[in-house]
Amino acid sequence: MLRRVLQEIKGSTEPIDLNQLARNLKLERTVLDSMIEFWVRKGKLQDLQLEVAEAMACYSPSCGGSCSPTQCPHVGSMPRSFTIQLQE
Amino acid sequence: MVDTPISPTSPVVTYDTSLETEIAHLSVIIQENPTLNQQYTPRWLAIQLLESDSTLSAELHQHADLLQQAEASRARIIAHYQEEPDILLAEQRYNFVHQLTNQVLTRPDGNQLTFSDKVDQIVTHRYWGLPIFLGLMWLVFKMTADLSAPMVDWIDGTVAGPITNRVMTILAMLGLSGSWLEGLLVDGVIAGVGGVLVFVPVLMALYLALALLEDSGYMARAALVMERPMRVVGLPGKSFLPMVVGFGCTVPAYYATRILDNERDRILTGLLAPFMSCGARLPVYLLFGTIFFPENPGLVVFGMYLLGILIAIGLGLGLSRTLFAESEQSPLIMELPPYRLPTPRNIWMQIKNRTWAFIRKAWTVILSMSILIWLLMAIPITGSGSFADTDIEDSAFATIANIVAPAFAPLGFGSWEASSSLITGFIAKEVIISTQAQIFAVAEADEPFEETTMFEDVSEIVTSFGAAVLDTLKSIPLIIGIDLLGESDEAEPSALMTAIRQHFDEVSGGHGALAALAFLVFVLTYAPCMVAAAAERQELGDRWMWFSVIGQTGLAWVLALFVFQGGLLFFG
Amino acid sequence: MPPLTIALAGNPNTGKSTIFNALTGSRQRVGNWPGKTIERKAGMFKHDGFELEIVDLPGTYSLSAYSLEEEIARDFIIKATPAGVVNVLDATNLERNLYLTTQILETGVPTMLVLNMYDQATARQYRIDTAALSTALHGILIVQTSASRGEGLETLKQTIVTFAQQQANRRKPHGRYPNQPHQPSCHV
Ligand SMILES: Nc1nc2c(ncn2[C@@H]2O[C@H](COP(=O)(O)OP(=O)(O)OP(=O)(O)O)[C@@H](O)[C@H]2O)c(=O)[nH]1
Ligand SMILES: [Mg+2]
Numbered sequence: 136m137l138r139r140v141l142q143e144i145k146g147s148t149e150p151i152d153l154n155q156l157a158r159n160l161k162l163e164r165t166v167l168d169s170m171i172e173f174w175v176r177k178g179k180l181q182d183l184q185l186e187v188a189e190a191m192a193c194y195s196p197s198c199g200g201s202c203s204p205t206q207c208p209h210v211g212s213m214p215r216s217f218t219i220q221l222q223e
Numbered sequence: 224m225v226d227t228p229i230s231p232t233s234p235v236v237t238y239d240t241s242l243e244t245e246i247a248h249l250s251v252i253i254q255e256n257p258t259l260n261q262q263y264t265p266r267w268l269a270i271q272l273l274e275s276d277s278t279l280s281a282e283l284h285q286h287a288d289l290l291q292q293a294e295a296s297r298a299r300i301i302a303h304y305q306e307e308p309d310i311l312l313a314e315q316r317y318n319f320v321h322q323l324t325n326q327v328l329t330r331p332d333g334n335q336l337t338f339s340d341k342v343d344q345i346v347t348h349r350y351w352g353l354p355i356f357l358g359l360m361w362l363v364f365k366m367t368a369d370l371s372a373p374m375v376d377w378i379d380g381t382v383a384g385p386i387t388n389r390v391m392t393i394l395a396m397l398g399l400s401g402s403w404l405e406g407l408l409v410d411g412v413i414a415g416v417g418g419v420l421v422f423v424p425v426l427m428a429l430y431l432a433l434a435l436l437e438d439s440g441y442m443a444r445a446a447l448v449m450e451r452p453m454r455v456v457g458l459p460g461k462s463f464l465p466m467v468v469g470f471g472c473t474v475p476a477y478y479a480t481r482i483l484d485n486e487r488d489r490i491l492t493g494l495l496a497p498f499m500s501c502g503a504r505l506p507v508y509l510l511f512g513t514i515f516f517p518e519n520p521g522l523v524v525f526g527m528y529l530l531g532i533l534i535a536i537g538l539g540l541g542l543s544r545t546l547f548a549e550s551e552q553s554p555l556i557m558e559l560p561p562y563r564l565p566t567p568r569n570i571w572m573q574i575k576n577r578t579w580a581f582i583r584k585a586w587t588v589i590l591s592m593s594i595l596i597w598l599l600m601a602i603p604i605t606g607s608g609s610f611a612d613t614d615i616e617d618s619a620f621a622t623i624a625n626i627v628a629p630a631f632a633p634l635g636f637g638s639w640e641a642s643s644s645l646i647t648g649f650i651a652k653e654v655i656i657s658t659q660a661q662i663f664a665v666a667e668a669d670e671p672f673e674e675t676t677m678f679e680d681v682s683e684i685v686t687s688f689g690a691a692v693l694d695t696l697k698s699i700p701l702i703i704g705i706d707l708l709g710e711s712d713e714a715e716p717s718a719l720m721t722a723i724r725q726h727f728d729e730v731s732g733g734h735g736a737l738a739a740l741a742f743l744v745f746v747l748t749y750a751p752c753m754v755a756a757a758a759e760r761q762e763l764g765d766r767w768m769w770f771s772v773i774g775q776t777g778l779a780w781v782l783a784l785f786v787f788q789g790g791l792l793f794f795g
Numbered sequence: 796m797p798p799l800t801i802a803l804a805g806n807p808n809t810g811k812s813t814i815f816n817a818l819t820g821s822r823q824r825v826g827n828w829p830g831k832t833i834e835r836k837a838g839m840f841k842h843d844g845f846e847l848e849i850v851d852l853p854g855t856y857s858l859s860a861y862s863l864e865e866e867i868a869r870d871f872i873i874k875a876t877p878a879g880v881v882n883v884l885d886a887t888n889l890e891r892n893l894y895l896t897t898q899i900l901e902t903g904v905p906t907m908l909v910l911n912m913y914d915q916a917t918a919r920q921y922r923i924d925t926a927a928l929s930t931a932l933h934g935i936l937i938v939q940t941s942a943s944r945g946e947g948l949e950t951l952k953q954t955i956v957t958f959a960q961q962q963a964n965r966r967k968p969h970g971r972y973p974n975q976p977h978q979p980s981c982h983v
Contacts (some may be wrong), residue, residue: 136321137314138306147554150450150460152347154340154559163324165891166317169856171556173313176861180556183461188469190481209479215442215558218461221484235900235932263873264903277859316897324890327928330921 136162140170141179145219171217183216234266236319241303242311245296246270259286274309275298339562343444347559351667352448352710358530359441363432365521367425368509373694374424377687381719383418385680392675401645403611407597410664415593418660418719419653422506429505429580434573438565447557452532454669456539457547459483460555462492466535469499470528471577473755477762485549489541493763494771496536497751500528502581503652507746510656514720515736517725523740527747534748550600584651592654596647596661607693608661615662634745634780635787637733645745663722741787748779798839799912799959800875804868804899805883806892807854810911812836813942814883815851818952842952847959851879856891858898872902878962879905881955885918886923886939897983900932905965907958909935909951914941 139160143149153171157164165219237243249269255261259268271279272293283290300308336344346355354665387409394405436442446467450460462483469476476496483489500508505524512523599620608615615621624643631637631645640662648655675683716724724735731738748773751759760768803811816823819838828835836851852871860866872880882899884892889910899906904974910916910923925937938954940947 137310137317144554144556148552150447150555150557152343152447152557152559154343156556158340162351163415163888163890165888165893166321169891169894171318172856176859177310181461181482183464186482187464187479190479191475213464213467213558214446216461216464217556218459220555221553229860230800233933236897267873267902270901274859276860316894320890320893323893323928323931326931327924328921329924330919357842703816 136160137173140167141174144180174219175217179220180217181220183218184213187213227504234441236316238312238315242273242300242308242315245273245300245308249273249289249293252292256286256289259289270312273300273310277524296429298582310432342562343559346441346444347447349451351402352444353451356445356448357529359436359445361522361525363429364525364528367429367434368512368524369698370431370562370695371424371509372429372513372690373698375421376694376717377691378417378421378424379719380687382413382421384721385675385683385717386417389677389680390673393627403601406601406611407594410600410661411593412595412737413591413598415657415665416585416590419506419583419657422509422653422656423578423582425506425509426502426581427574429502430577431570434570435565437573438563438569440560440562443557443559447559450555450557452536452762454552456491456495456536456705457543458492458495458539459488459553461553463555464490465492465496466499468612469496469501473497473499473501473751474758477755477758480762490763490767491542491547493759493767494542495535495539497529497755497771497775498748500531500747501652502577503752506653507655508743510619510720510723511739511743514716517716523743530744531747534778538778561752573629584653588651589653589657592647592650593657593661596658599623600661625708630780633788634728634783635734636742638726638730640726641730641742645749647747649750649753651754652746655746659723660719663719663726731787734787734794737787737790737794740790741783745779745783748782749776750779798845798846798848798881799963801879801955801959802850802852802871802875802877803883804852804880804895805854805909806856806885806888806895807864808890809854809883809885810940810942811854811883812851814881814909814911814940814948814951815849815944817948818849818955829934831867833863833867834854840952840955841977842956843900845956845959847878847955853969855870855895872899872904877904879907879956879958881909882906883909883911885912886910887912887919887921889921889923896932900935905958905962907954908932908938910937910939911942913939913947914944 140156141161143156143160153163153167156162157167160167162170171180175182238246246266248267249272253263253265253268259265268279272283272289275293275297282661297308300311304311327337334736336627346352348355356738362384390408390413391400391405394400394402394408399405414780426607433442436445446463449466450463453460453463453466462480464482465479468479473496476499477493480489480493480496483492504527506528508524509520512520516523598620600615601613602619603609603617604619604622606614608614608617620643621639624646627646628637628639628642636642642658643662644655644658647658727738728735750756756768756772758770805811805816815838817838818840822835822837822841826835826837827833833853838849838851840847840849850871852868855865855868858865858869858872860869871877881901882896884896896906896908908928910925915924915975923939925939929935936953936958937956938947940951942948961967
């Protein structure tokens with residue numbers, strides 16, 4: 136199932152909503168979340184909120200570093216989103 | 224409560240045979256080593272080694288043999304499954320847990336669509352999603368314009384009336400009436416900074432509307448809808464993030480392009496981001512919308528935002544097929560948070576933070592620009608005036624602006640008054656307003672200044688504030704198009720608004736509204752502000768910075784020409 | 796002999812601290828984990844003349860030592876070798892919570908389960924076959940609680956004592972857990 140999740144995402148041509156993906160795979164939403172987290176840790180998925188927070192670090196110190204992305208005014212209001220990590 | 228003895232033998236989760244073989248193999252080695260056997264549970268350690276847990280590998284560095292064996296085991300597993308062991312192990316753990324849960328848990332059908340899911344299917348629909356998004360955005364700008372109008376009038380009245388009076392009264396007491404200091408304070412600082420601060424209620428109303436959409440959870444859906452046009456343009460879905468940032472400010476948008484994986488996407492996104500109308504451009508849209516289209520300024524603002532997006536899409540289509548080769552697309556996965564009632568606290572925090580940033584900018588960038596512009600307007604170049612006592616037409620400011628003014632003539636606003644504000648607007652787009660406010664404050668026939676007492680001023684501020692609050696409340700039903708009170712009294716246009724209207728009418732040969740539209744299109748499109756250009760230079764390099772500055776200004780000129788001359792053909 | 800130590804482990808927000816407070820009352824020591832900025836709460840639990848030290852571990856979704864919380868929870872379970880782990884689960888979220896359970900069980904530390912938030916699970920008409928769950932996990936002890944409402948806490952206290960006594964009897968003075976498989980089973 137874990138690998139199905141990644142395949143499903145890779146094979147999609149449309150933006151995917153996590154609720155929809157959980158329904159398609161007949162997975163509990165919280166379980167899907169933990170699988171997504173697994174792939175983020177493995178470096179196969181990118182957590183875009185973290186990426187943006189990192190990219191903003193030199194624009195506004197409150198965005199980068201060790202603080203949470205929610206403290207960054209430009210990132211906090213952004214929806215949490217992920218994408219396939221193309222190259223390592 | 225269940226109480227059966229713990230079975231000492233078999234593990235709870237058993238993995239595939241090939242995995243178990245390697246686990247057993249490593250476990251034996253661990254067991255045969257007394258230290259390790261004492262310190263760790265062999266099976267656990269074996270599994271961790273297969274997962275190539277880095278903390279453990281560090282702890283076990285003196286057991287080189289074991290680590291080597293573990294590497295060999297991993298290699299065998301990878302060769303067998305074409306997959307890393309930790310993924311396999313996690314997958315099989317997930318499967319175990321999934322089966323176990325199915326076995327022990329019974330519950331009502333959880334796969335039914337919730338209300339939130341049903342709403343999502345509509346608002347993120349492939350075809351309806353976009354119209355719904357646009358409709359909501361139109362509502363946002365209508366609400367912004369309607370809700371803020373009374374307060375804008377109040378601040379405008381307060382700045383032009385009581386505050387100016389107070390300053391002049393104090394200066395008169397100090398015997399500085401008519402001095403250059405009075406000019407600097409009244410025509411420079413108060414006109415310039417005040418002219419921009421007038422728009423604080425506008426921004427607050429916009430931030431209120433946006434915060435409502437964000438806090439309720441809709442914005443995440445909008446992002447999903449916005450992601451599709453990105454693909455059309457040939458950009459990966461995630462480049463919508465810098466674009467969203469761009470609606471706030473173009474500067475961070477350039478930094479946000481760093482999330483893109485390759486240079487092509489980064490540059491293309493960076494080139495398109497400035498077309499997302501930033502918060503600084505909103506006051507300009509709204510001021511001109513109110514002056515020239517008083518019945519529907521919100522529609523003008525909405526139109527400008529939409530036009531920016533359309534320009535970006537068109538340009539993206541062009542650039543991605545010519546200058547840049549198509550790049551790999553990667554799908555976007557998005558979390559749609561459950562809909563909820565926005566909390567006043569969250570909303571207030573958002574309004575406060577963003578508005579405060581705007582006010583800070585007014586006190587720094589705009590204040591210094593106002594002083595600089597006042598200086599330039601005070602220095603005579605031609606004519607017979609002296610410093611701070613010259614006809615503005617003869618000032619250094621007008622002289623410089625007159626050089627470029629003819630270039631704007633075909634666009635309908637070839638005067639030094641209009642073109643100068645576009646030049647100063649390169650510093651920051653709000654300065655377009657502060658500059659015009661200064662120009663027309665100076666040019667204004669000096670009204671006879673009537674001395675007022677402090678008490679009169681304060682009570683004037685308070686009573687007009689009360690009236691403004693009342694008008695704001697009255698305007699709420701108007702947003703949804705219901706005129707509850709049956710009276711839609713047009714606010715009196717301020718002195719600045721009247722002056723701008725007259726000026727554009729004059730300079731365009733009687734087509735003021737058309738010239739104003741061309742002016743707005745120019746403001747939307749032309750070079751990003753100085754700070755943004757610096758950010759672009761840092762992120763994309765010199766070449767692309769100049770490409771943006773020159774290219775966008777050229778494009779702005781062509782589009783504005785198109786609007787004005789095309790408009791003349793149709794309506795002229 | 797110092798009292799045995801029992802660790803409370805589980806996913807974030809499953810009610811570990813609520814249970815910890817219910818077990819230890821005012822007999823708590825609050826500090827930080829060595830070298831970490833994360834709060835460490837330990838306390839004494841007394842029941843039926845039996846005394847135990849309870850440690851409230853930070854909430855984690857796995858034991859992979861990826862985040863600070865995971866590292867603390869894992870190091871404590873592996874290195875401090877508590878006499879047992881009380882794994883607190885959110886009964887409304889069984890599947891996600893059980894993933895951590897499988898990892899805790901793999902460490903070989905004796906474990907019992909608390910299905911907390913049972914009130915909410917009941918409200919959602921979830922029915923959990925605890926007997927089957929216990930059997931599948933080789934006879935693990937399971938208690939259902941609604942800690943914030945104080946429901947099931949008496950049973951929990953008694954079960955923890957039973958659980959700890961089992962461990963005390965089995966435990967060698969200085970060793971790992973003797974009830975571990977000597978030969979890893981391998982179904983070929
Ligand atoms: N409905 C319900 N709520 C509970 C129950 N037990 C705890 N809660 C609530 O769940 C929330 C989290 O409880 P905590 O005890 O802080 O959870 P925790 O596991 O210590 O959380 P972390 O330390 O963050 O991992 C609190 O608001 C509790 O009041 C329960 O049985 N039923
Ligand atoms: Mg806690």
